Amino acid sequence: MRRNSWKSQFFGQILFDLIPQIQFQTTRGLGLLTMKLIHLKHAITFLFLFLTMCVFIFIMRMTKNIPKVEDEVDPITATLQVSTHHQRNHSFCSFRHLSPEEAVEENLILNSIAWPETPPLLPPRSINDTSDPAHSSFIILPKEGGGQRIVGDQLHVRITMFDYHGRPKKYGGDVLLVRLHSPALDAGVAGQVLDHLNGTYSVVFPLLWEGSAQVEVTLIHPSEAVAVLHRLIYDQPDQIAYNALFRSGSVKETTICNICMRPTQHPLCDYTDVRTGEPWFCYKPKTLSCDHRITHTAGPITGKGLRKNILFQRGMNLKVFIGASGPAQVTVLSKKEDQPEARSRSVSEAAGYYYKGVWQSLRDTPVHQFNTKSAITQCLRHKEIHMYGDSTVRQWFEYLLKVQPDLHQFDLHNLAQSGPLLALDYKNNIKVTFRSHGPPIRFTVSSSEMRYIANELDGVAGGANTVIIFGIWAHYGTFPVEIYFRRLMSIRKAVLRLLTRAPDTLIIIRTPNPKSLARFEEFSASDWYSIQQDKVLRAIFKGINVHLVDAWEMTLAHWLPHNTHPEPPIVKNMMNVILSYICSGNSN
Numbered sequence: 001m002r003r004n005s006w007k008s009q010f011f012g013q014i015l016f017d018l019i020p021q022i023q024f025q026t027t028r029g030l031g032l033l034t035m036k037l038i039h040l041k042h043a044i045t046f047l048f049l050f051l052t053m054c055v056f057i058f059i060m061r062m063t064k065n066i067p068k069v070e071d072e073v074d075p076i077t078a079t080l081q082v083s084t085h086h087q088r089n090h091s092f093c094s095f096r097h098l099s100p101e102e103a104v105e106e107n108l109i110l111n112s113i114a115w116p117e118t119p120p121l122l123p124p125r126s127i128n129d130t131s132d133p134a135h136s137s138f139i140i141l142p143k144e145g146g147g148q149r150i151v152g153d154q155l156h157v158r159i160t161m162f163d164y165h166g167r168p169k170k171y172g173g174d175v176l177l178v179r180l181h182s183p184a185l186d187a188g189v190a191g192q193v194l195d196h197l198n199g200t201y202s203v204v205f206p207l208l209w210e211g212s213a214q215v216e217v218t219l220i221h222p223s224e225a226v227a228v229l230h231r232l233i234y235d236q237p238d239q240i241a242y243n244a245l246f247r248s249g250s251v252k253e254t255t256i257c258n259i260c261m262r263p264t265q266h267p268l269c270d271y272t273d274v275r276t277g278e279p280w281f282c283y284k285p286k287t288l289s290c291d292h293r294i295t296h297t298a299g300p301i302t303g304k305g306l307r308k309n310i311l312f313q314r315g316m317n318l319k320v321f322i323g324a325s326g327p328a329q330v331t332v333l334s335k336k337e338d339q340p341e342a343r344s345r346s347v348s349e350a351a352g353y354y355y356k357g358v359w360q361s362l363r364d365t366p367v368h369q370f371n372t373k374s375a376i377t378q379c380l381r382h383k384e385i386h387m388y389g390d391s392t393v394r395q396w397f398e399y400l401l402k403v404q405p406d407l408h409q410f411d412l413h414n415l416a417q418s419g420p421l422l423a424l425d426y427k428n429n430i431k432v433t434f435r436s437h438g439p440p441i442r443f444t445v446s447s448s449e450m451r452y453i454a455n456e457l458d459g460v461a462g463g464a465n466t467v468i469i470f471g472i473w474a475h476y477g478t479f480p481v482e483i484y485f486r487r488l489m490s491i492r493k494a495v496l497r498l499l500t501r502a503p504d505t506l507i508i509i510r511t512p513n514p515k516s517l518a519r520f521e522e523f524s525a526s527d528w529y530s531i532q533q534d535k536v537l538r539a540i541f542k543g544i545n546v547h548l549v550d551a552w553e554m555t556l557a558h559w560l561p562h563n564t565h566p567e568p569p570i571v572k573n574m575m576n577v578i579l580s581y582i583c584s585g586n587s588n
C-alpha cells in the first residue's frame with residue numbers, strides 16, 4: 001500500500017548492498033578478474049531488477065491511477081524515509097478495512113508524515129555516535145539586511161547537532177521542539193523546525209511582541225531513539241494491555257483485550273464494531289461466553305524495556321534543553337507608525353501566541369476573554385454541548401463545572417473517568433455532556449457504555465444550538481499510526497453526515513499536546529508519536545467546517561512544563577478559545 005516507502009527501502013537496500021562492492025573494486029584494483037566477473041553479474045542483476053521494478057511501478061500507476069506522491073518527494077529524503085509498510089506487514093494488529101479512496105488518502109498522509117530514518121549505512125555503534133544535546137548548540141542568525149529587529153520580523157535560528165565525541169551529526173531525524181518566550185511579559189510562541197537531514201536544522205519564529213525574546217530549544221529524542229520507538233510500536237503494540245471482566249452469577253473471569261492480539265491457539269471474542277468496522281478483541285473466558293463481558297479496564301503494562309535504555313535517559317537525552325553558542329535572546333523594537341503591517345509567512349503559520357499570559361489567535365476567530373460567570377452564561381445560554389474523547393477533553397467539562405456554579409452535575413451513577421457525565425443549568429437552558437471514546441482506552445468503562453465517537457455523532461440531531469467537542473489521541477500512542485488514521489476517518493465520516501443534516505452545528509476538535517514524558521507510558525507513547533498524530537488529525541479534517549483548539553501550540557508556547565493534562569492556566573485559555581468559537585465575537 002505504501003508504495004513510496006517500500007520502493008525506497010527496496011532501492012535503498014540494493015544501493016547499500018552495492019556500495020561495498022564498488023569500494024572493494026576501487027581499492028583492490030584490477031587484479032582479480034573472477035571477482036570482477038562476480039561484480040559484473042551483480043551489476044547486471046541490479047540493472048535487470050531496476051528495470052523490472054520500473055515497469056512494475058509504471059503498470060501499477062497506470063492501472064490504479066493513484067496520484068504521484070513520490071514526484072514531490074526529494075530523492076534524498078525518500079531514501080531516508082522509514083518504511084512503515086514493511087512494518088505493518090509484520091504487525092499482528094487488525095486494521096479496519098479501508099475503501100480504495102481511503103487507502104489512497106492514507107498513503108498520501110502517511111507519506112507526508114514519514115520521519116527521516118537513521119541511515120542503515122551508518123548504524124550507531126554506541127551511544128557515543130548518537131546526538132548529544134550537551135555538545136549540540138543553536139545560534140541566532142543575524143537579521144537579513146541588518147538593522148534592528150522590529151515587531152513583524154522573523155527570527156532565524158540554526159541548530160547544529162553533535163554526538164558525544166563532539167563530531168557533527170551527518171543525518172537528521174532528531175525530535176526538536178522550539179519556542180521563543182519572554183518570562184517578564186508572560187509571552188511565548190512556538191517556532192517551526194526544518195530538518196536539513198545533514199545534522200543541521202533551521203528554525204523560524206515570528207517576532208510578535210516588543211521587548212526581549214529568548215530562544216529555547218529542546219531535544220525530545222535523538223534520531224536514534226526514534227528508530228527504537230518506531231520498532232516498538234510495530235513489534236509490541238500490545239505493550240500496554242487492556243482487560244475485560246466477564247461475569248455470570250457468582251462466576252467471574254478476566255481476560256486480556258486489544259486491537260493487536262498475538263496469534264495463539266486461544267479462542268477470541270470478536271467485539272468488532274458493526275457500524276464503524278473498528279476492531280476489538282478479547283481472549284474468550286474459559287467458562288463464560290463472550291456475551292458475559294460487563295466491564296472494560298486498563299490492564300498491566302508489559303513492555304518496560306525503554307526505562308533502562310540509554311537512548312531514553314532523563315537529564316541526558318530525553319527532553320533536554322540545547323544551549324546557545326552565542327546570545328540566546330534578542331531585543332525587539334516596536335513597529336514605527338508609518339511602517340506597513342508586516343504579517344510575515346511564519347506569523348500566519350503560528351496558530352497564536354501568549355502575551356501577558358493570554359492566548360492571542362493569529363488565525364480565524366479572535367479570542368475573547370470570558371473572565372466572569374455571567375460572560376460564560378451569556379455565551380452558553382440555550383446551548384447543548386457534547387464533549388467526547390479522553391481525559392484531556394474531560395478537563396474542559398471539569399473546568400466548566402468549576403467556573404459555573406449554576407451548572408449542576410447530575411448524578412448518573414457513572415464512573416467519573418469515563419462517564420457519561422451530564423451537567424445542567426435549568427435557568428439558562430444549558431446542557432453539557434461528556435463521554436469517553438471507545439477502546440483502546442485506559443479507563444474503567446461499563447461494556448454497555450463503551451461507544452465510538454462516530455456512532456455517538458450519528459445520534460446527534462445537531463443544529464445552531466449544538467456544539468460538538470472532541471479530542472482523541474492520548475490512548476493511541478502505543479499503536480501503529482494506521483490505527484489512529486482509521487479511527488479519525490470513521491469520525492470524519494460521521495462529522496460529514498452531521499454537517500450534511502445540520503450544517504449549523506459547531507464542531508470543535510482538540511489536537512494532541514506535548515507530554516511530560518516522566519512516566520513509562522508517556523515516553524513509549526512519546527511526543528514523537530504525538531507530532532505525527534497532530535499532523536494526521538490536521539490533514540484529515542483539512543477543508544472541513546470544523547474548528548481546532550491548537551492544544552499543541554498552546555502547550556508548547558506556554559512557560560508551564562509540558563503535561564498530558566495541561567495545567568489550569570492553559571485550560572482556561574483553551575476554554576476561552578472554545579467560548580470564542582461558540583459566541584463568535586458577539587459576547588463580551
Ligand SMILES: *[C@@H]1O[C@H](CO)[C@@H](O)[C@H](O)[C@H]1NC(C)=O
Nearest residue numbers: 006085086087088089090091
Ligand atoms: C509480509 O507478510 C508475508 C505474509 O505474512 C510474508 O510472507 C512476507 O515475508 C512479509 N514481508 C516482509 C517484508 O516482511
Ligand SMILES: *[C@@H]1O[C@H](CO)[C@@H](O)[C@H](O)[C@H]1NC(C)=O
Nearest residue numbers: 125126127128129164165310
Ligand atoms: C564512549 O566514549 C568514552 C570516551 O571516549 C569512552 O570512555 C566509552 O567507553 C565510550 N563508550 C562506548 C560504549 O563506546
Ligand SMILES: *[C@@H]1O[C@H](CO)[C@@H](O)[C@H](O)[C@H]1NC(C)=O
Nearest residue numbers: 168195196197198199200201
Ligand atoms: C546542511 O544543509 C543545508 C541546506 O541544504 C545547508 O545550507 C548546510 O550548509 C548543510 N550543512 C552541512 C554541515 O552540510
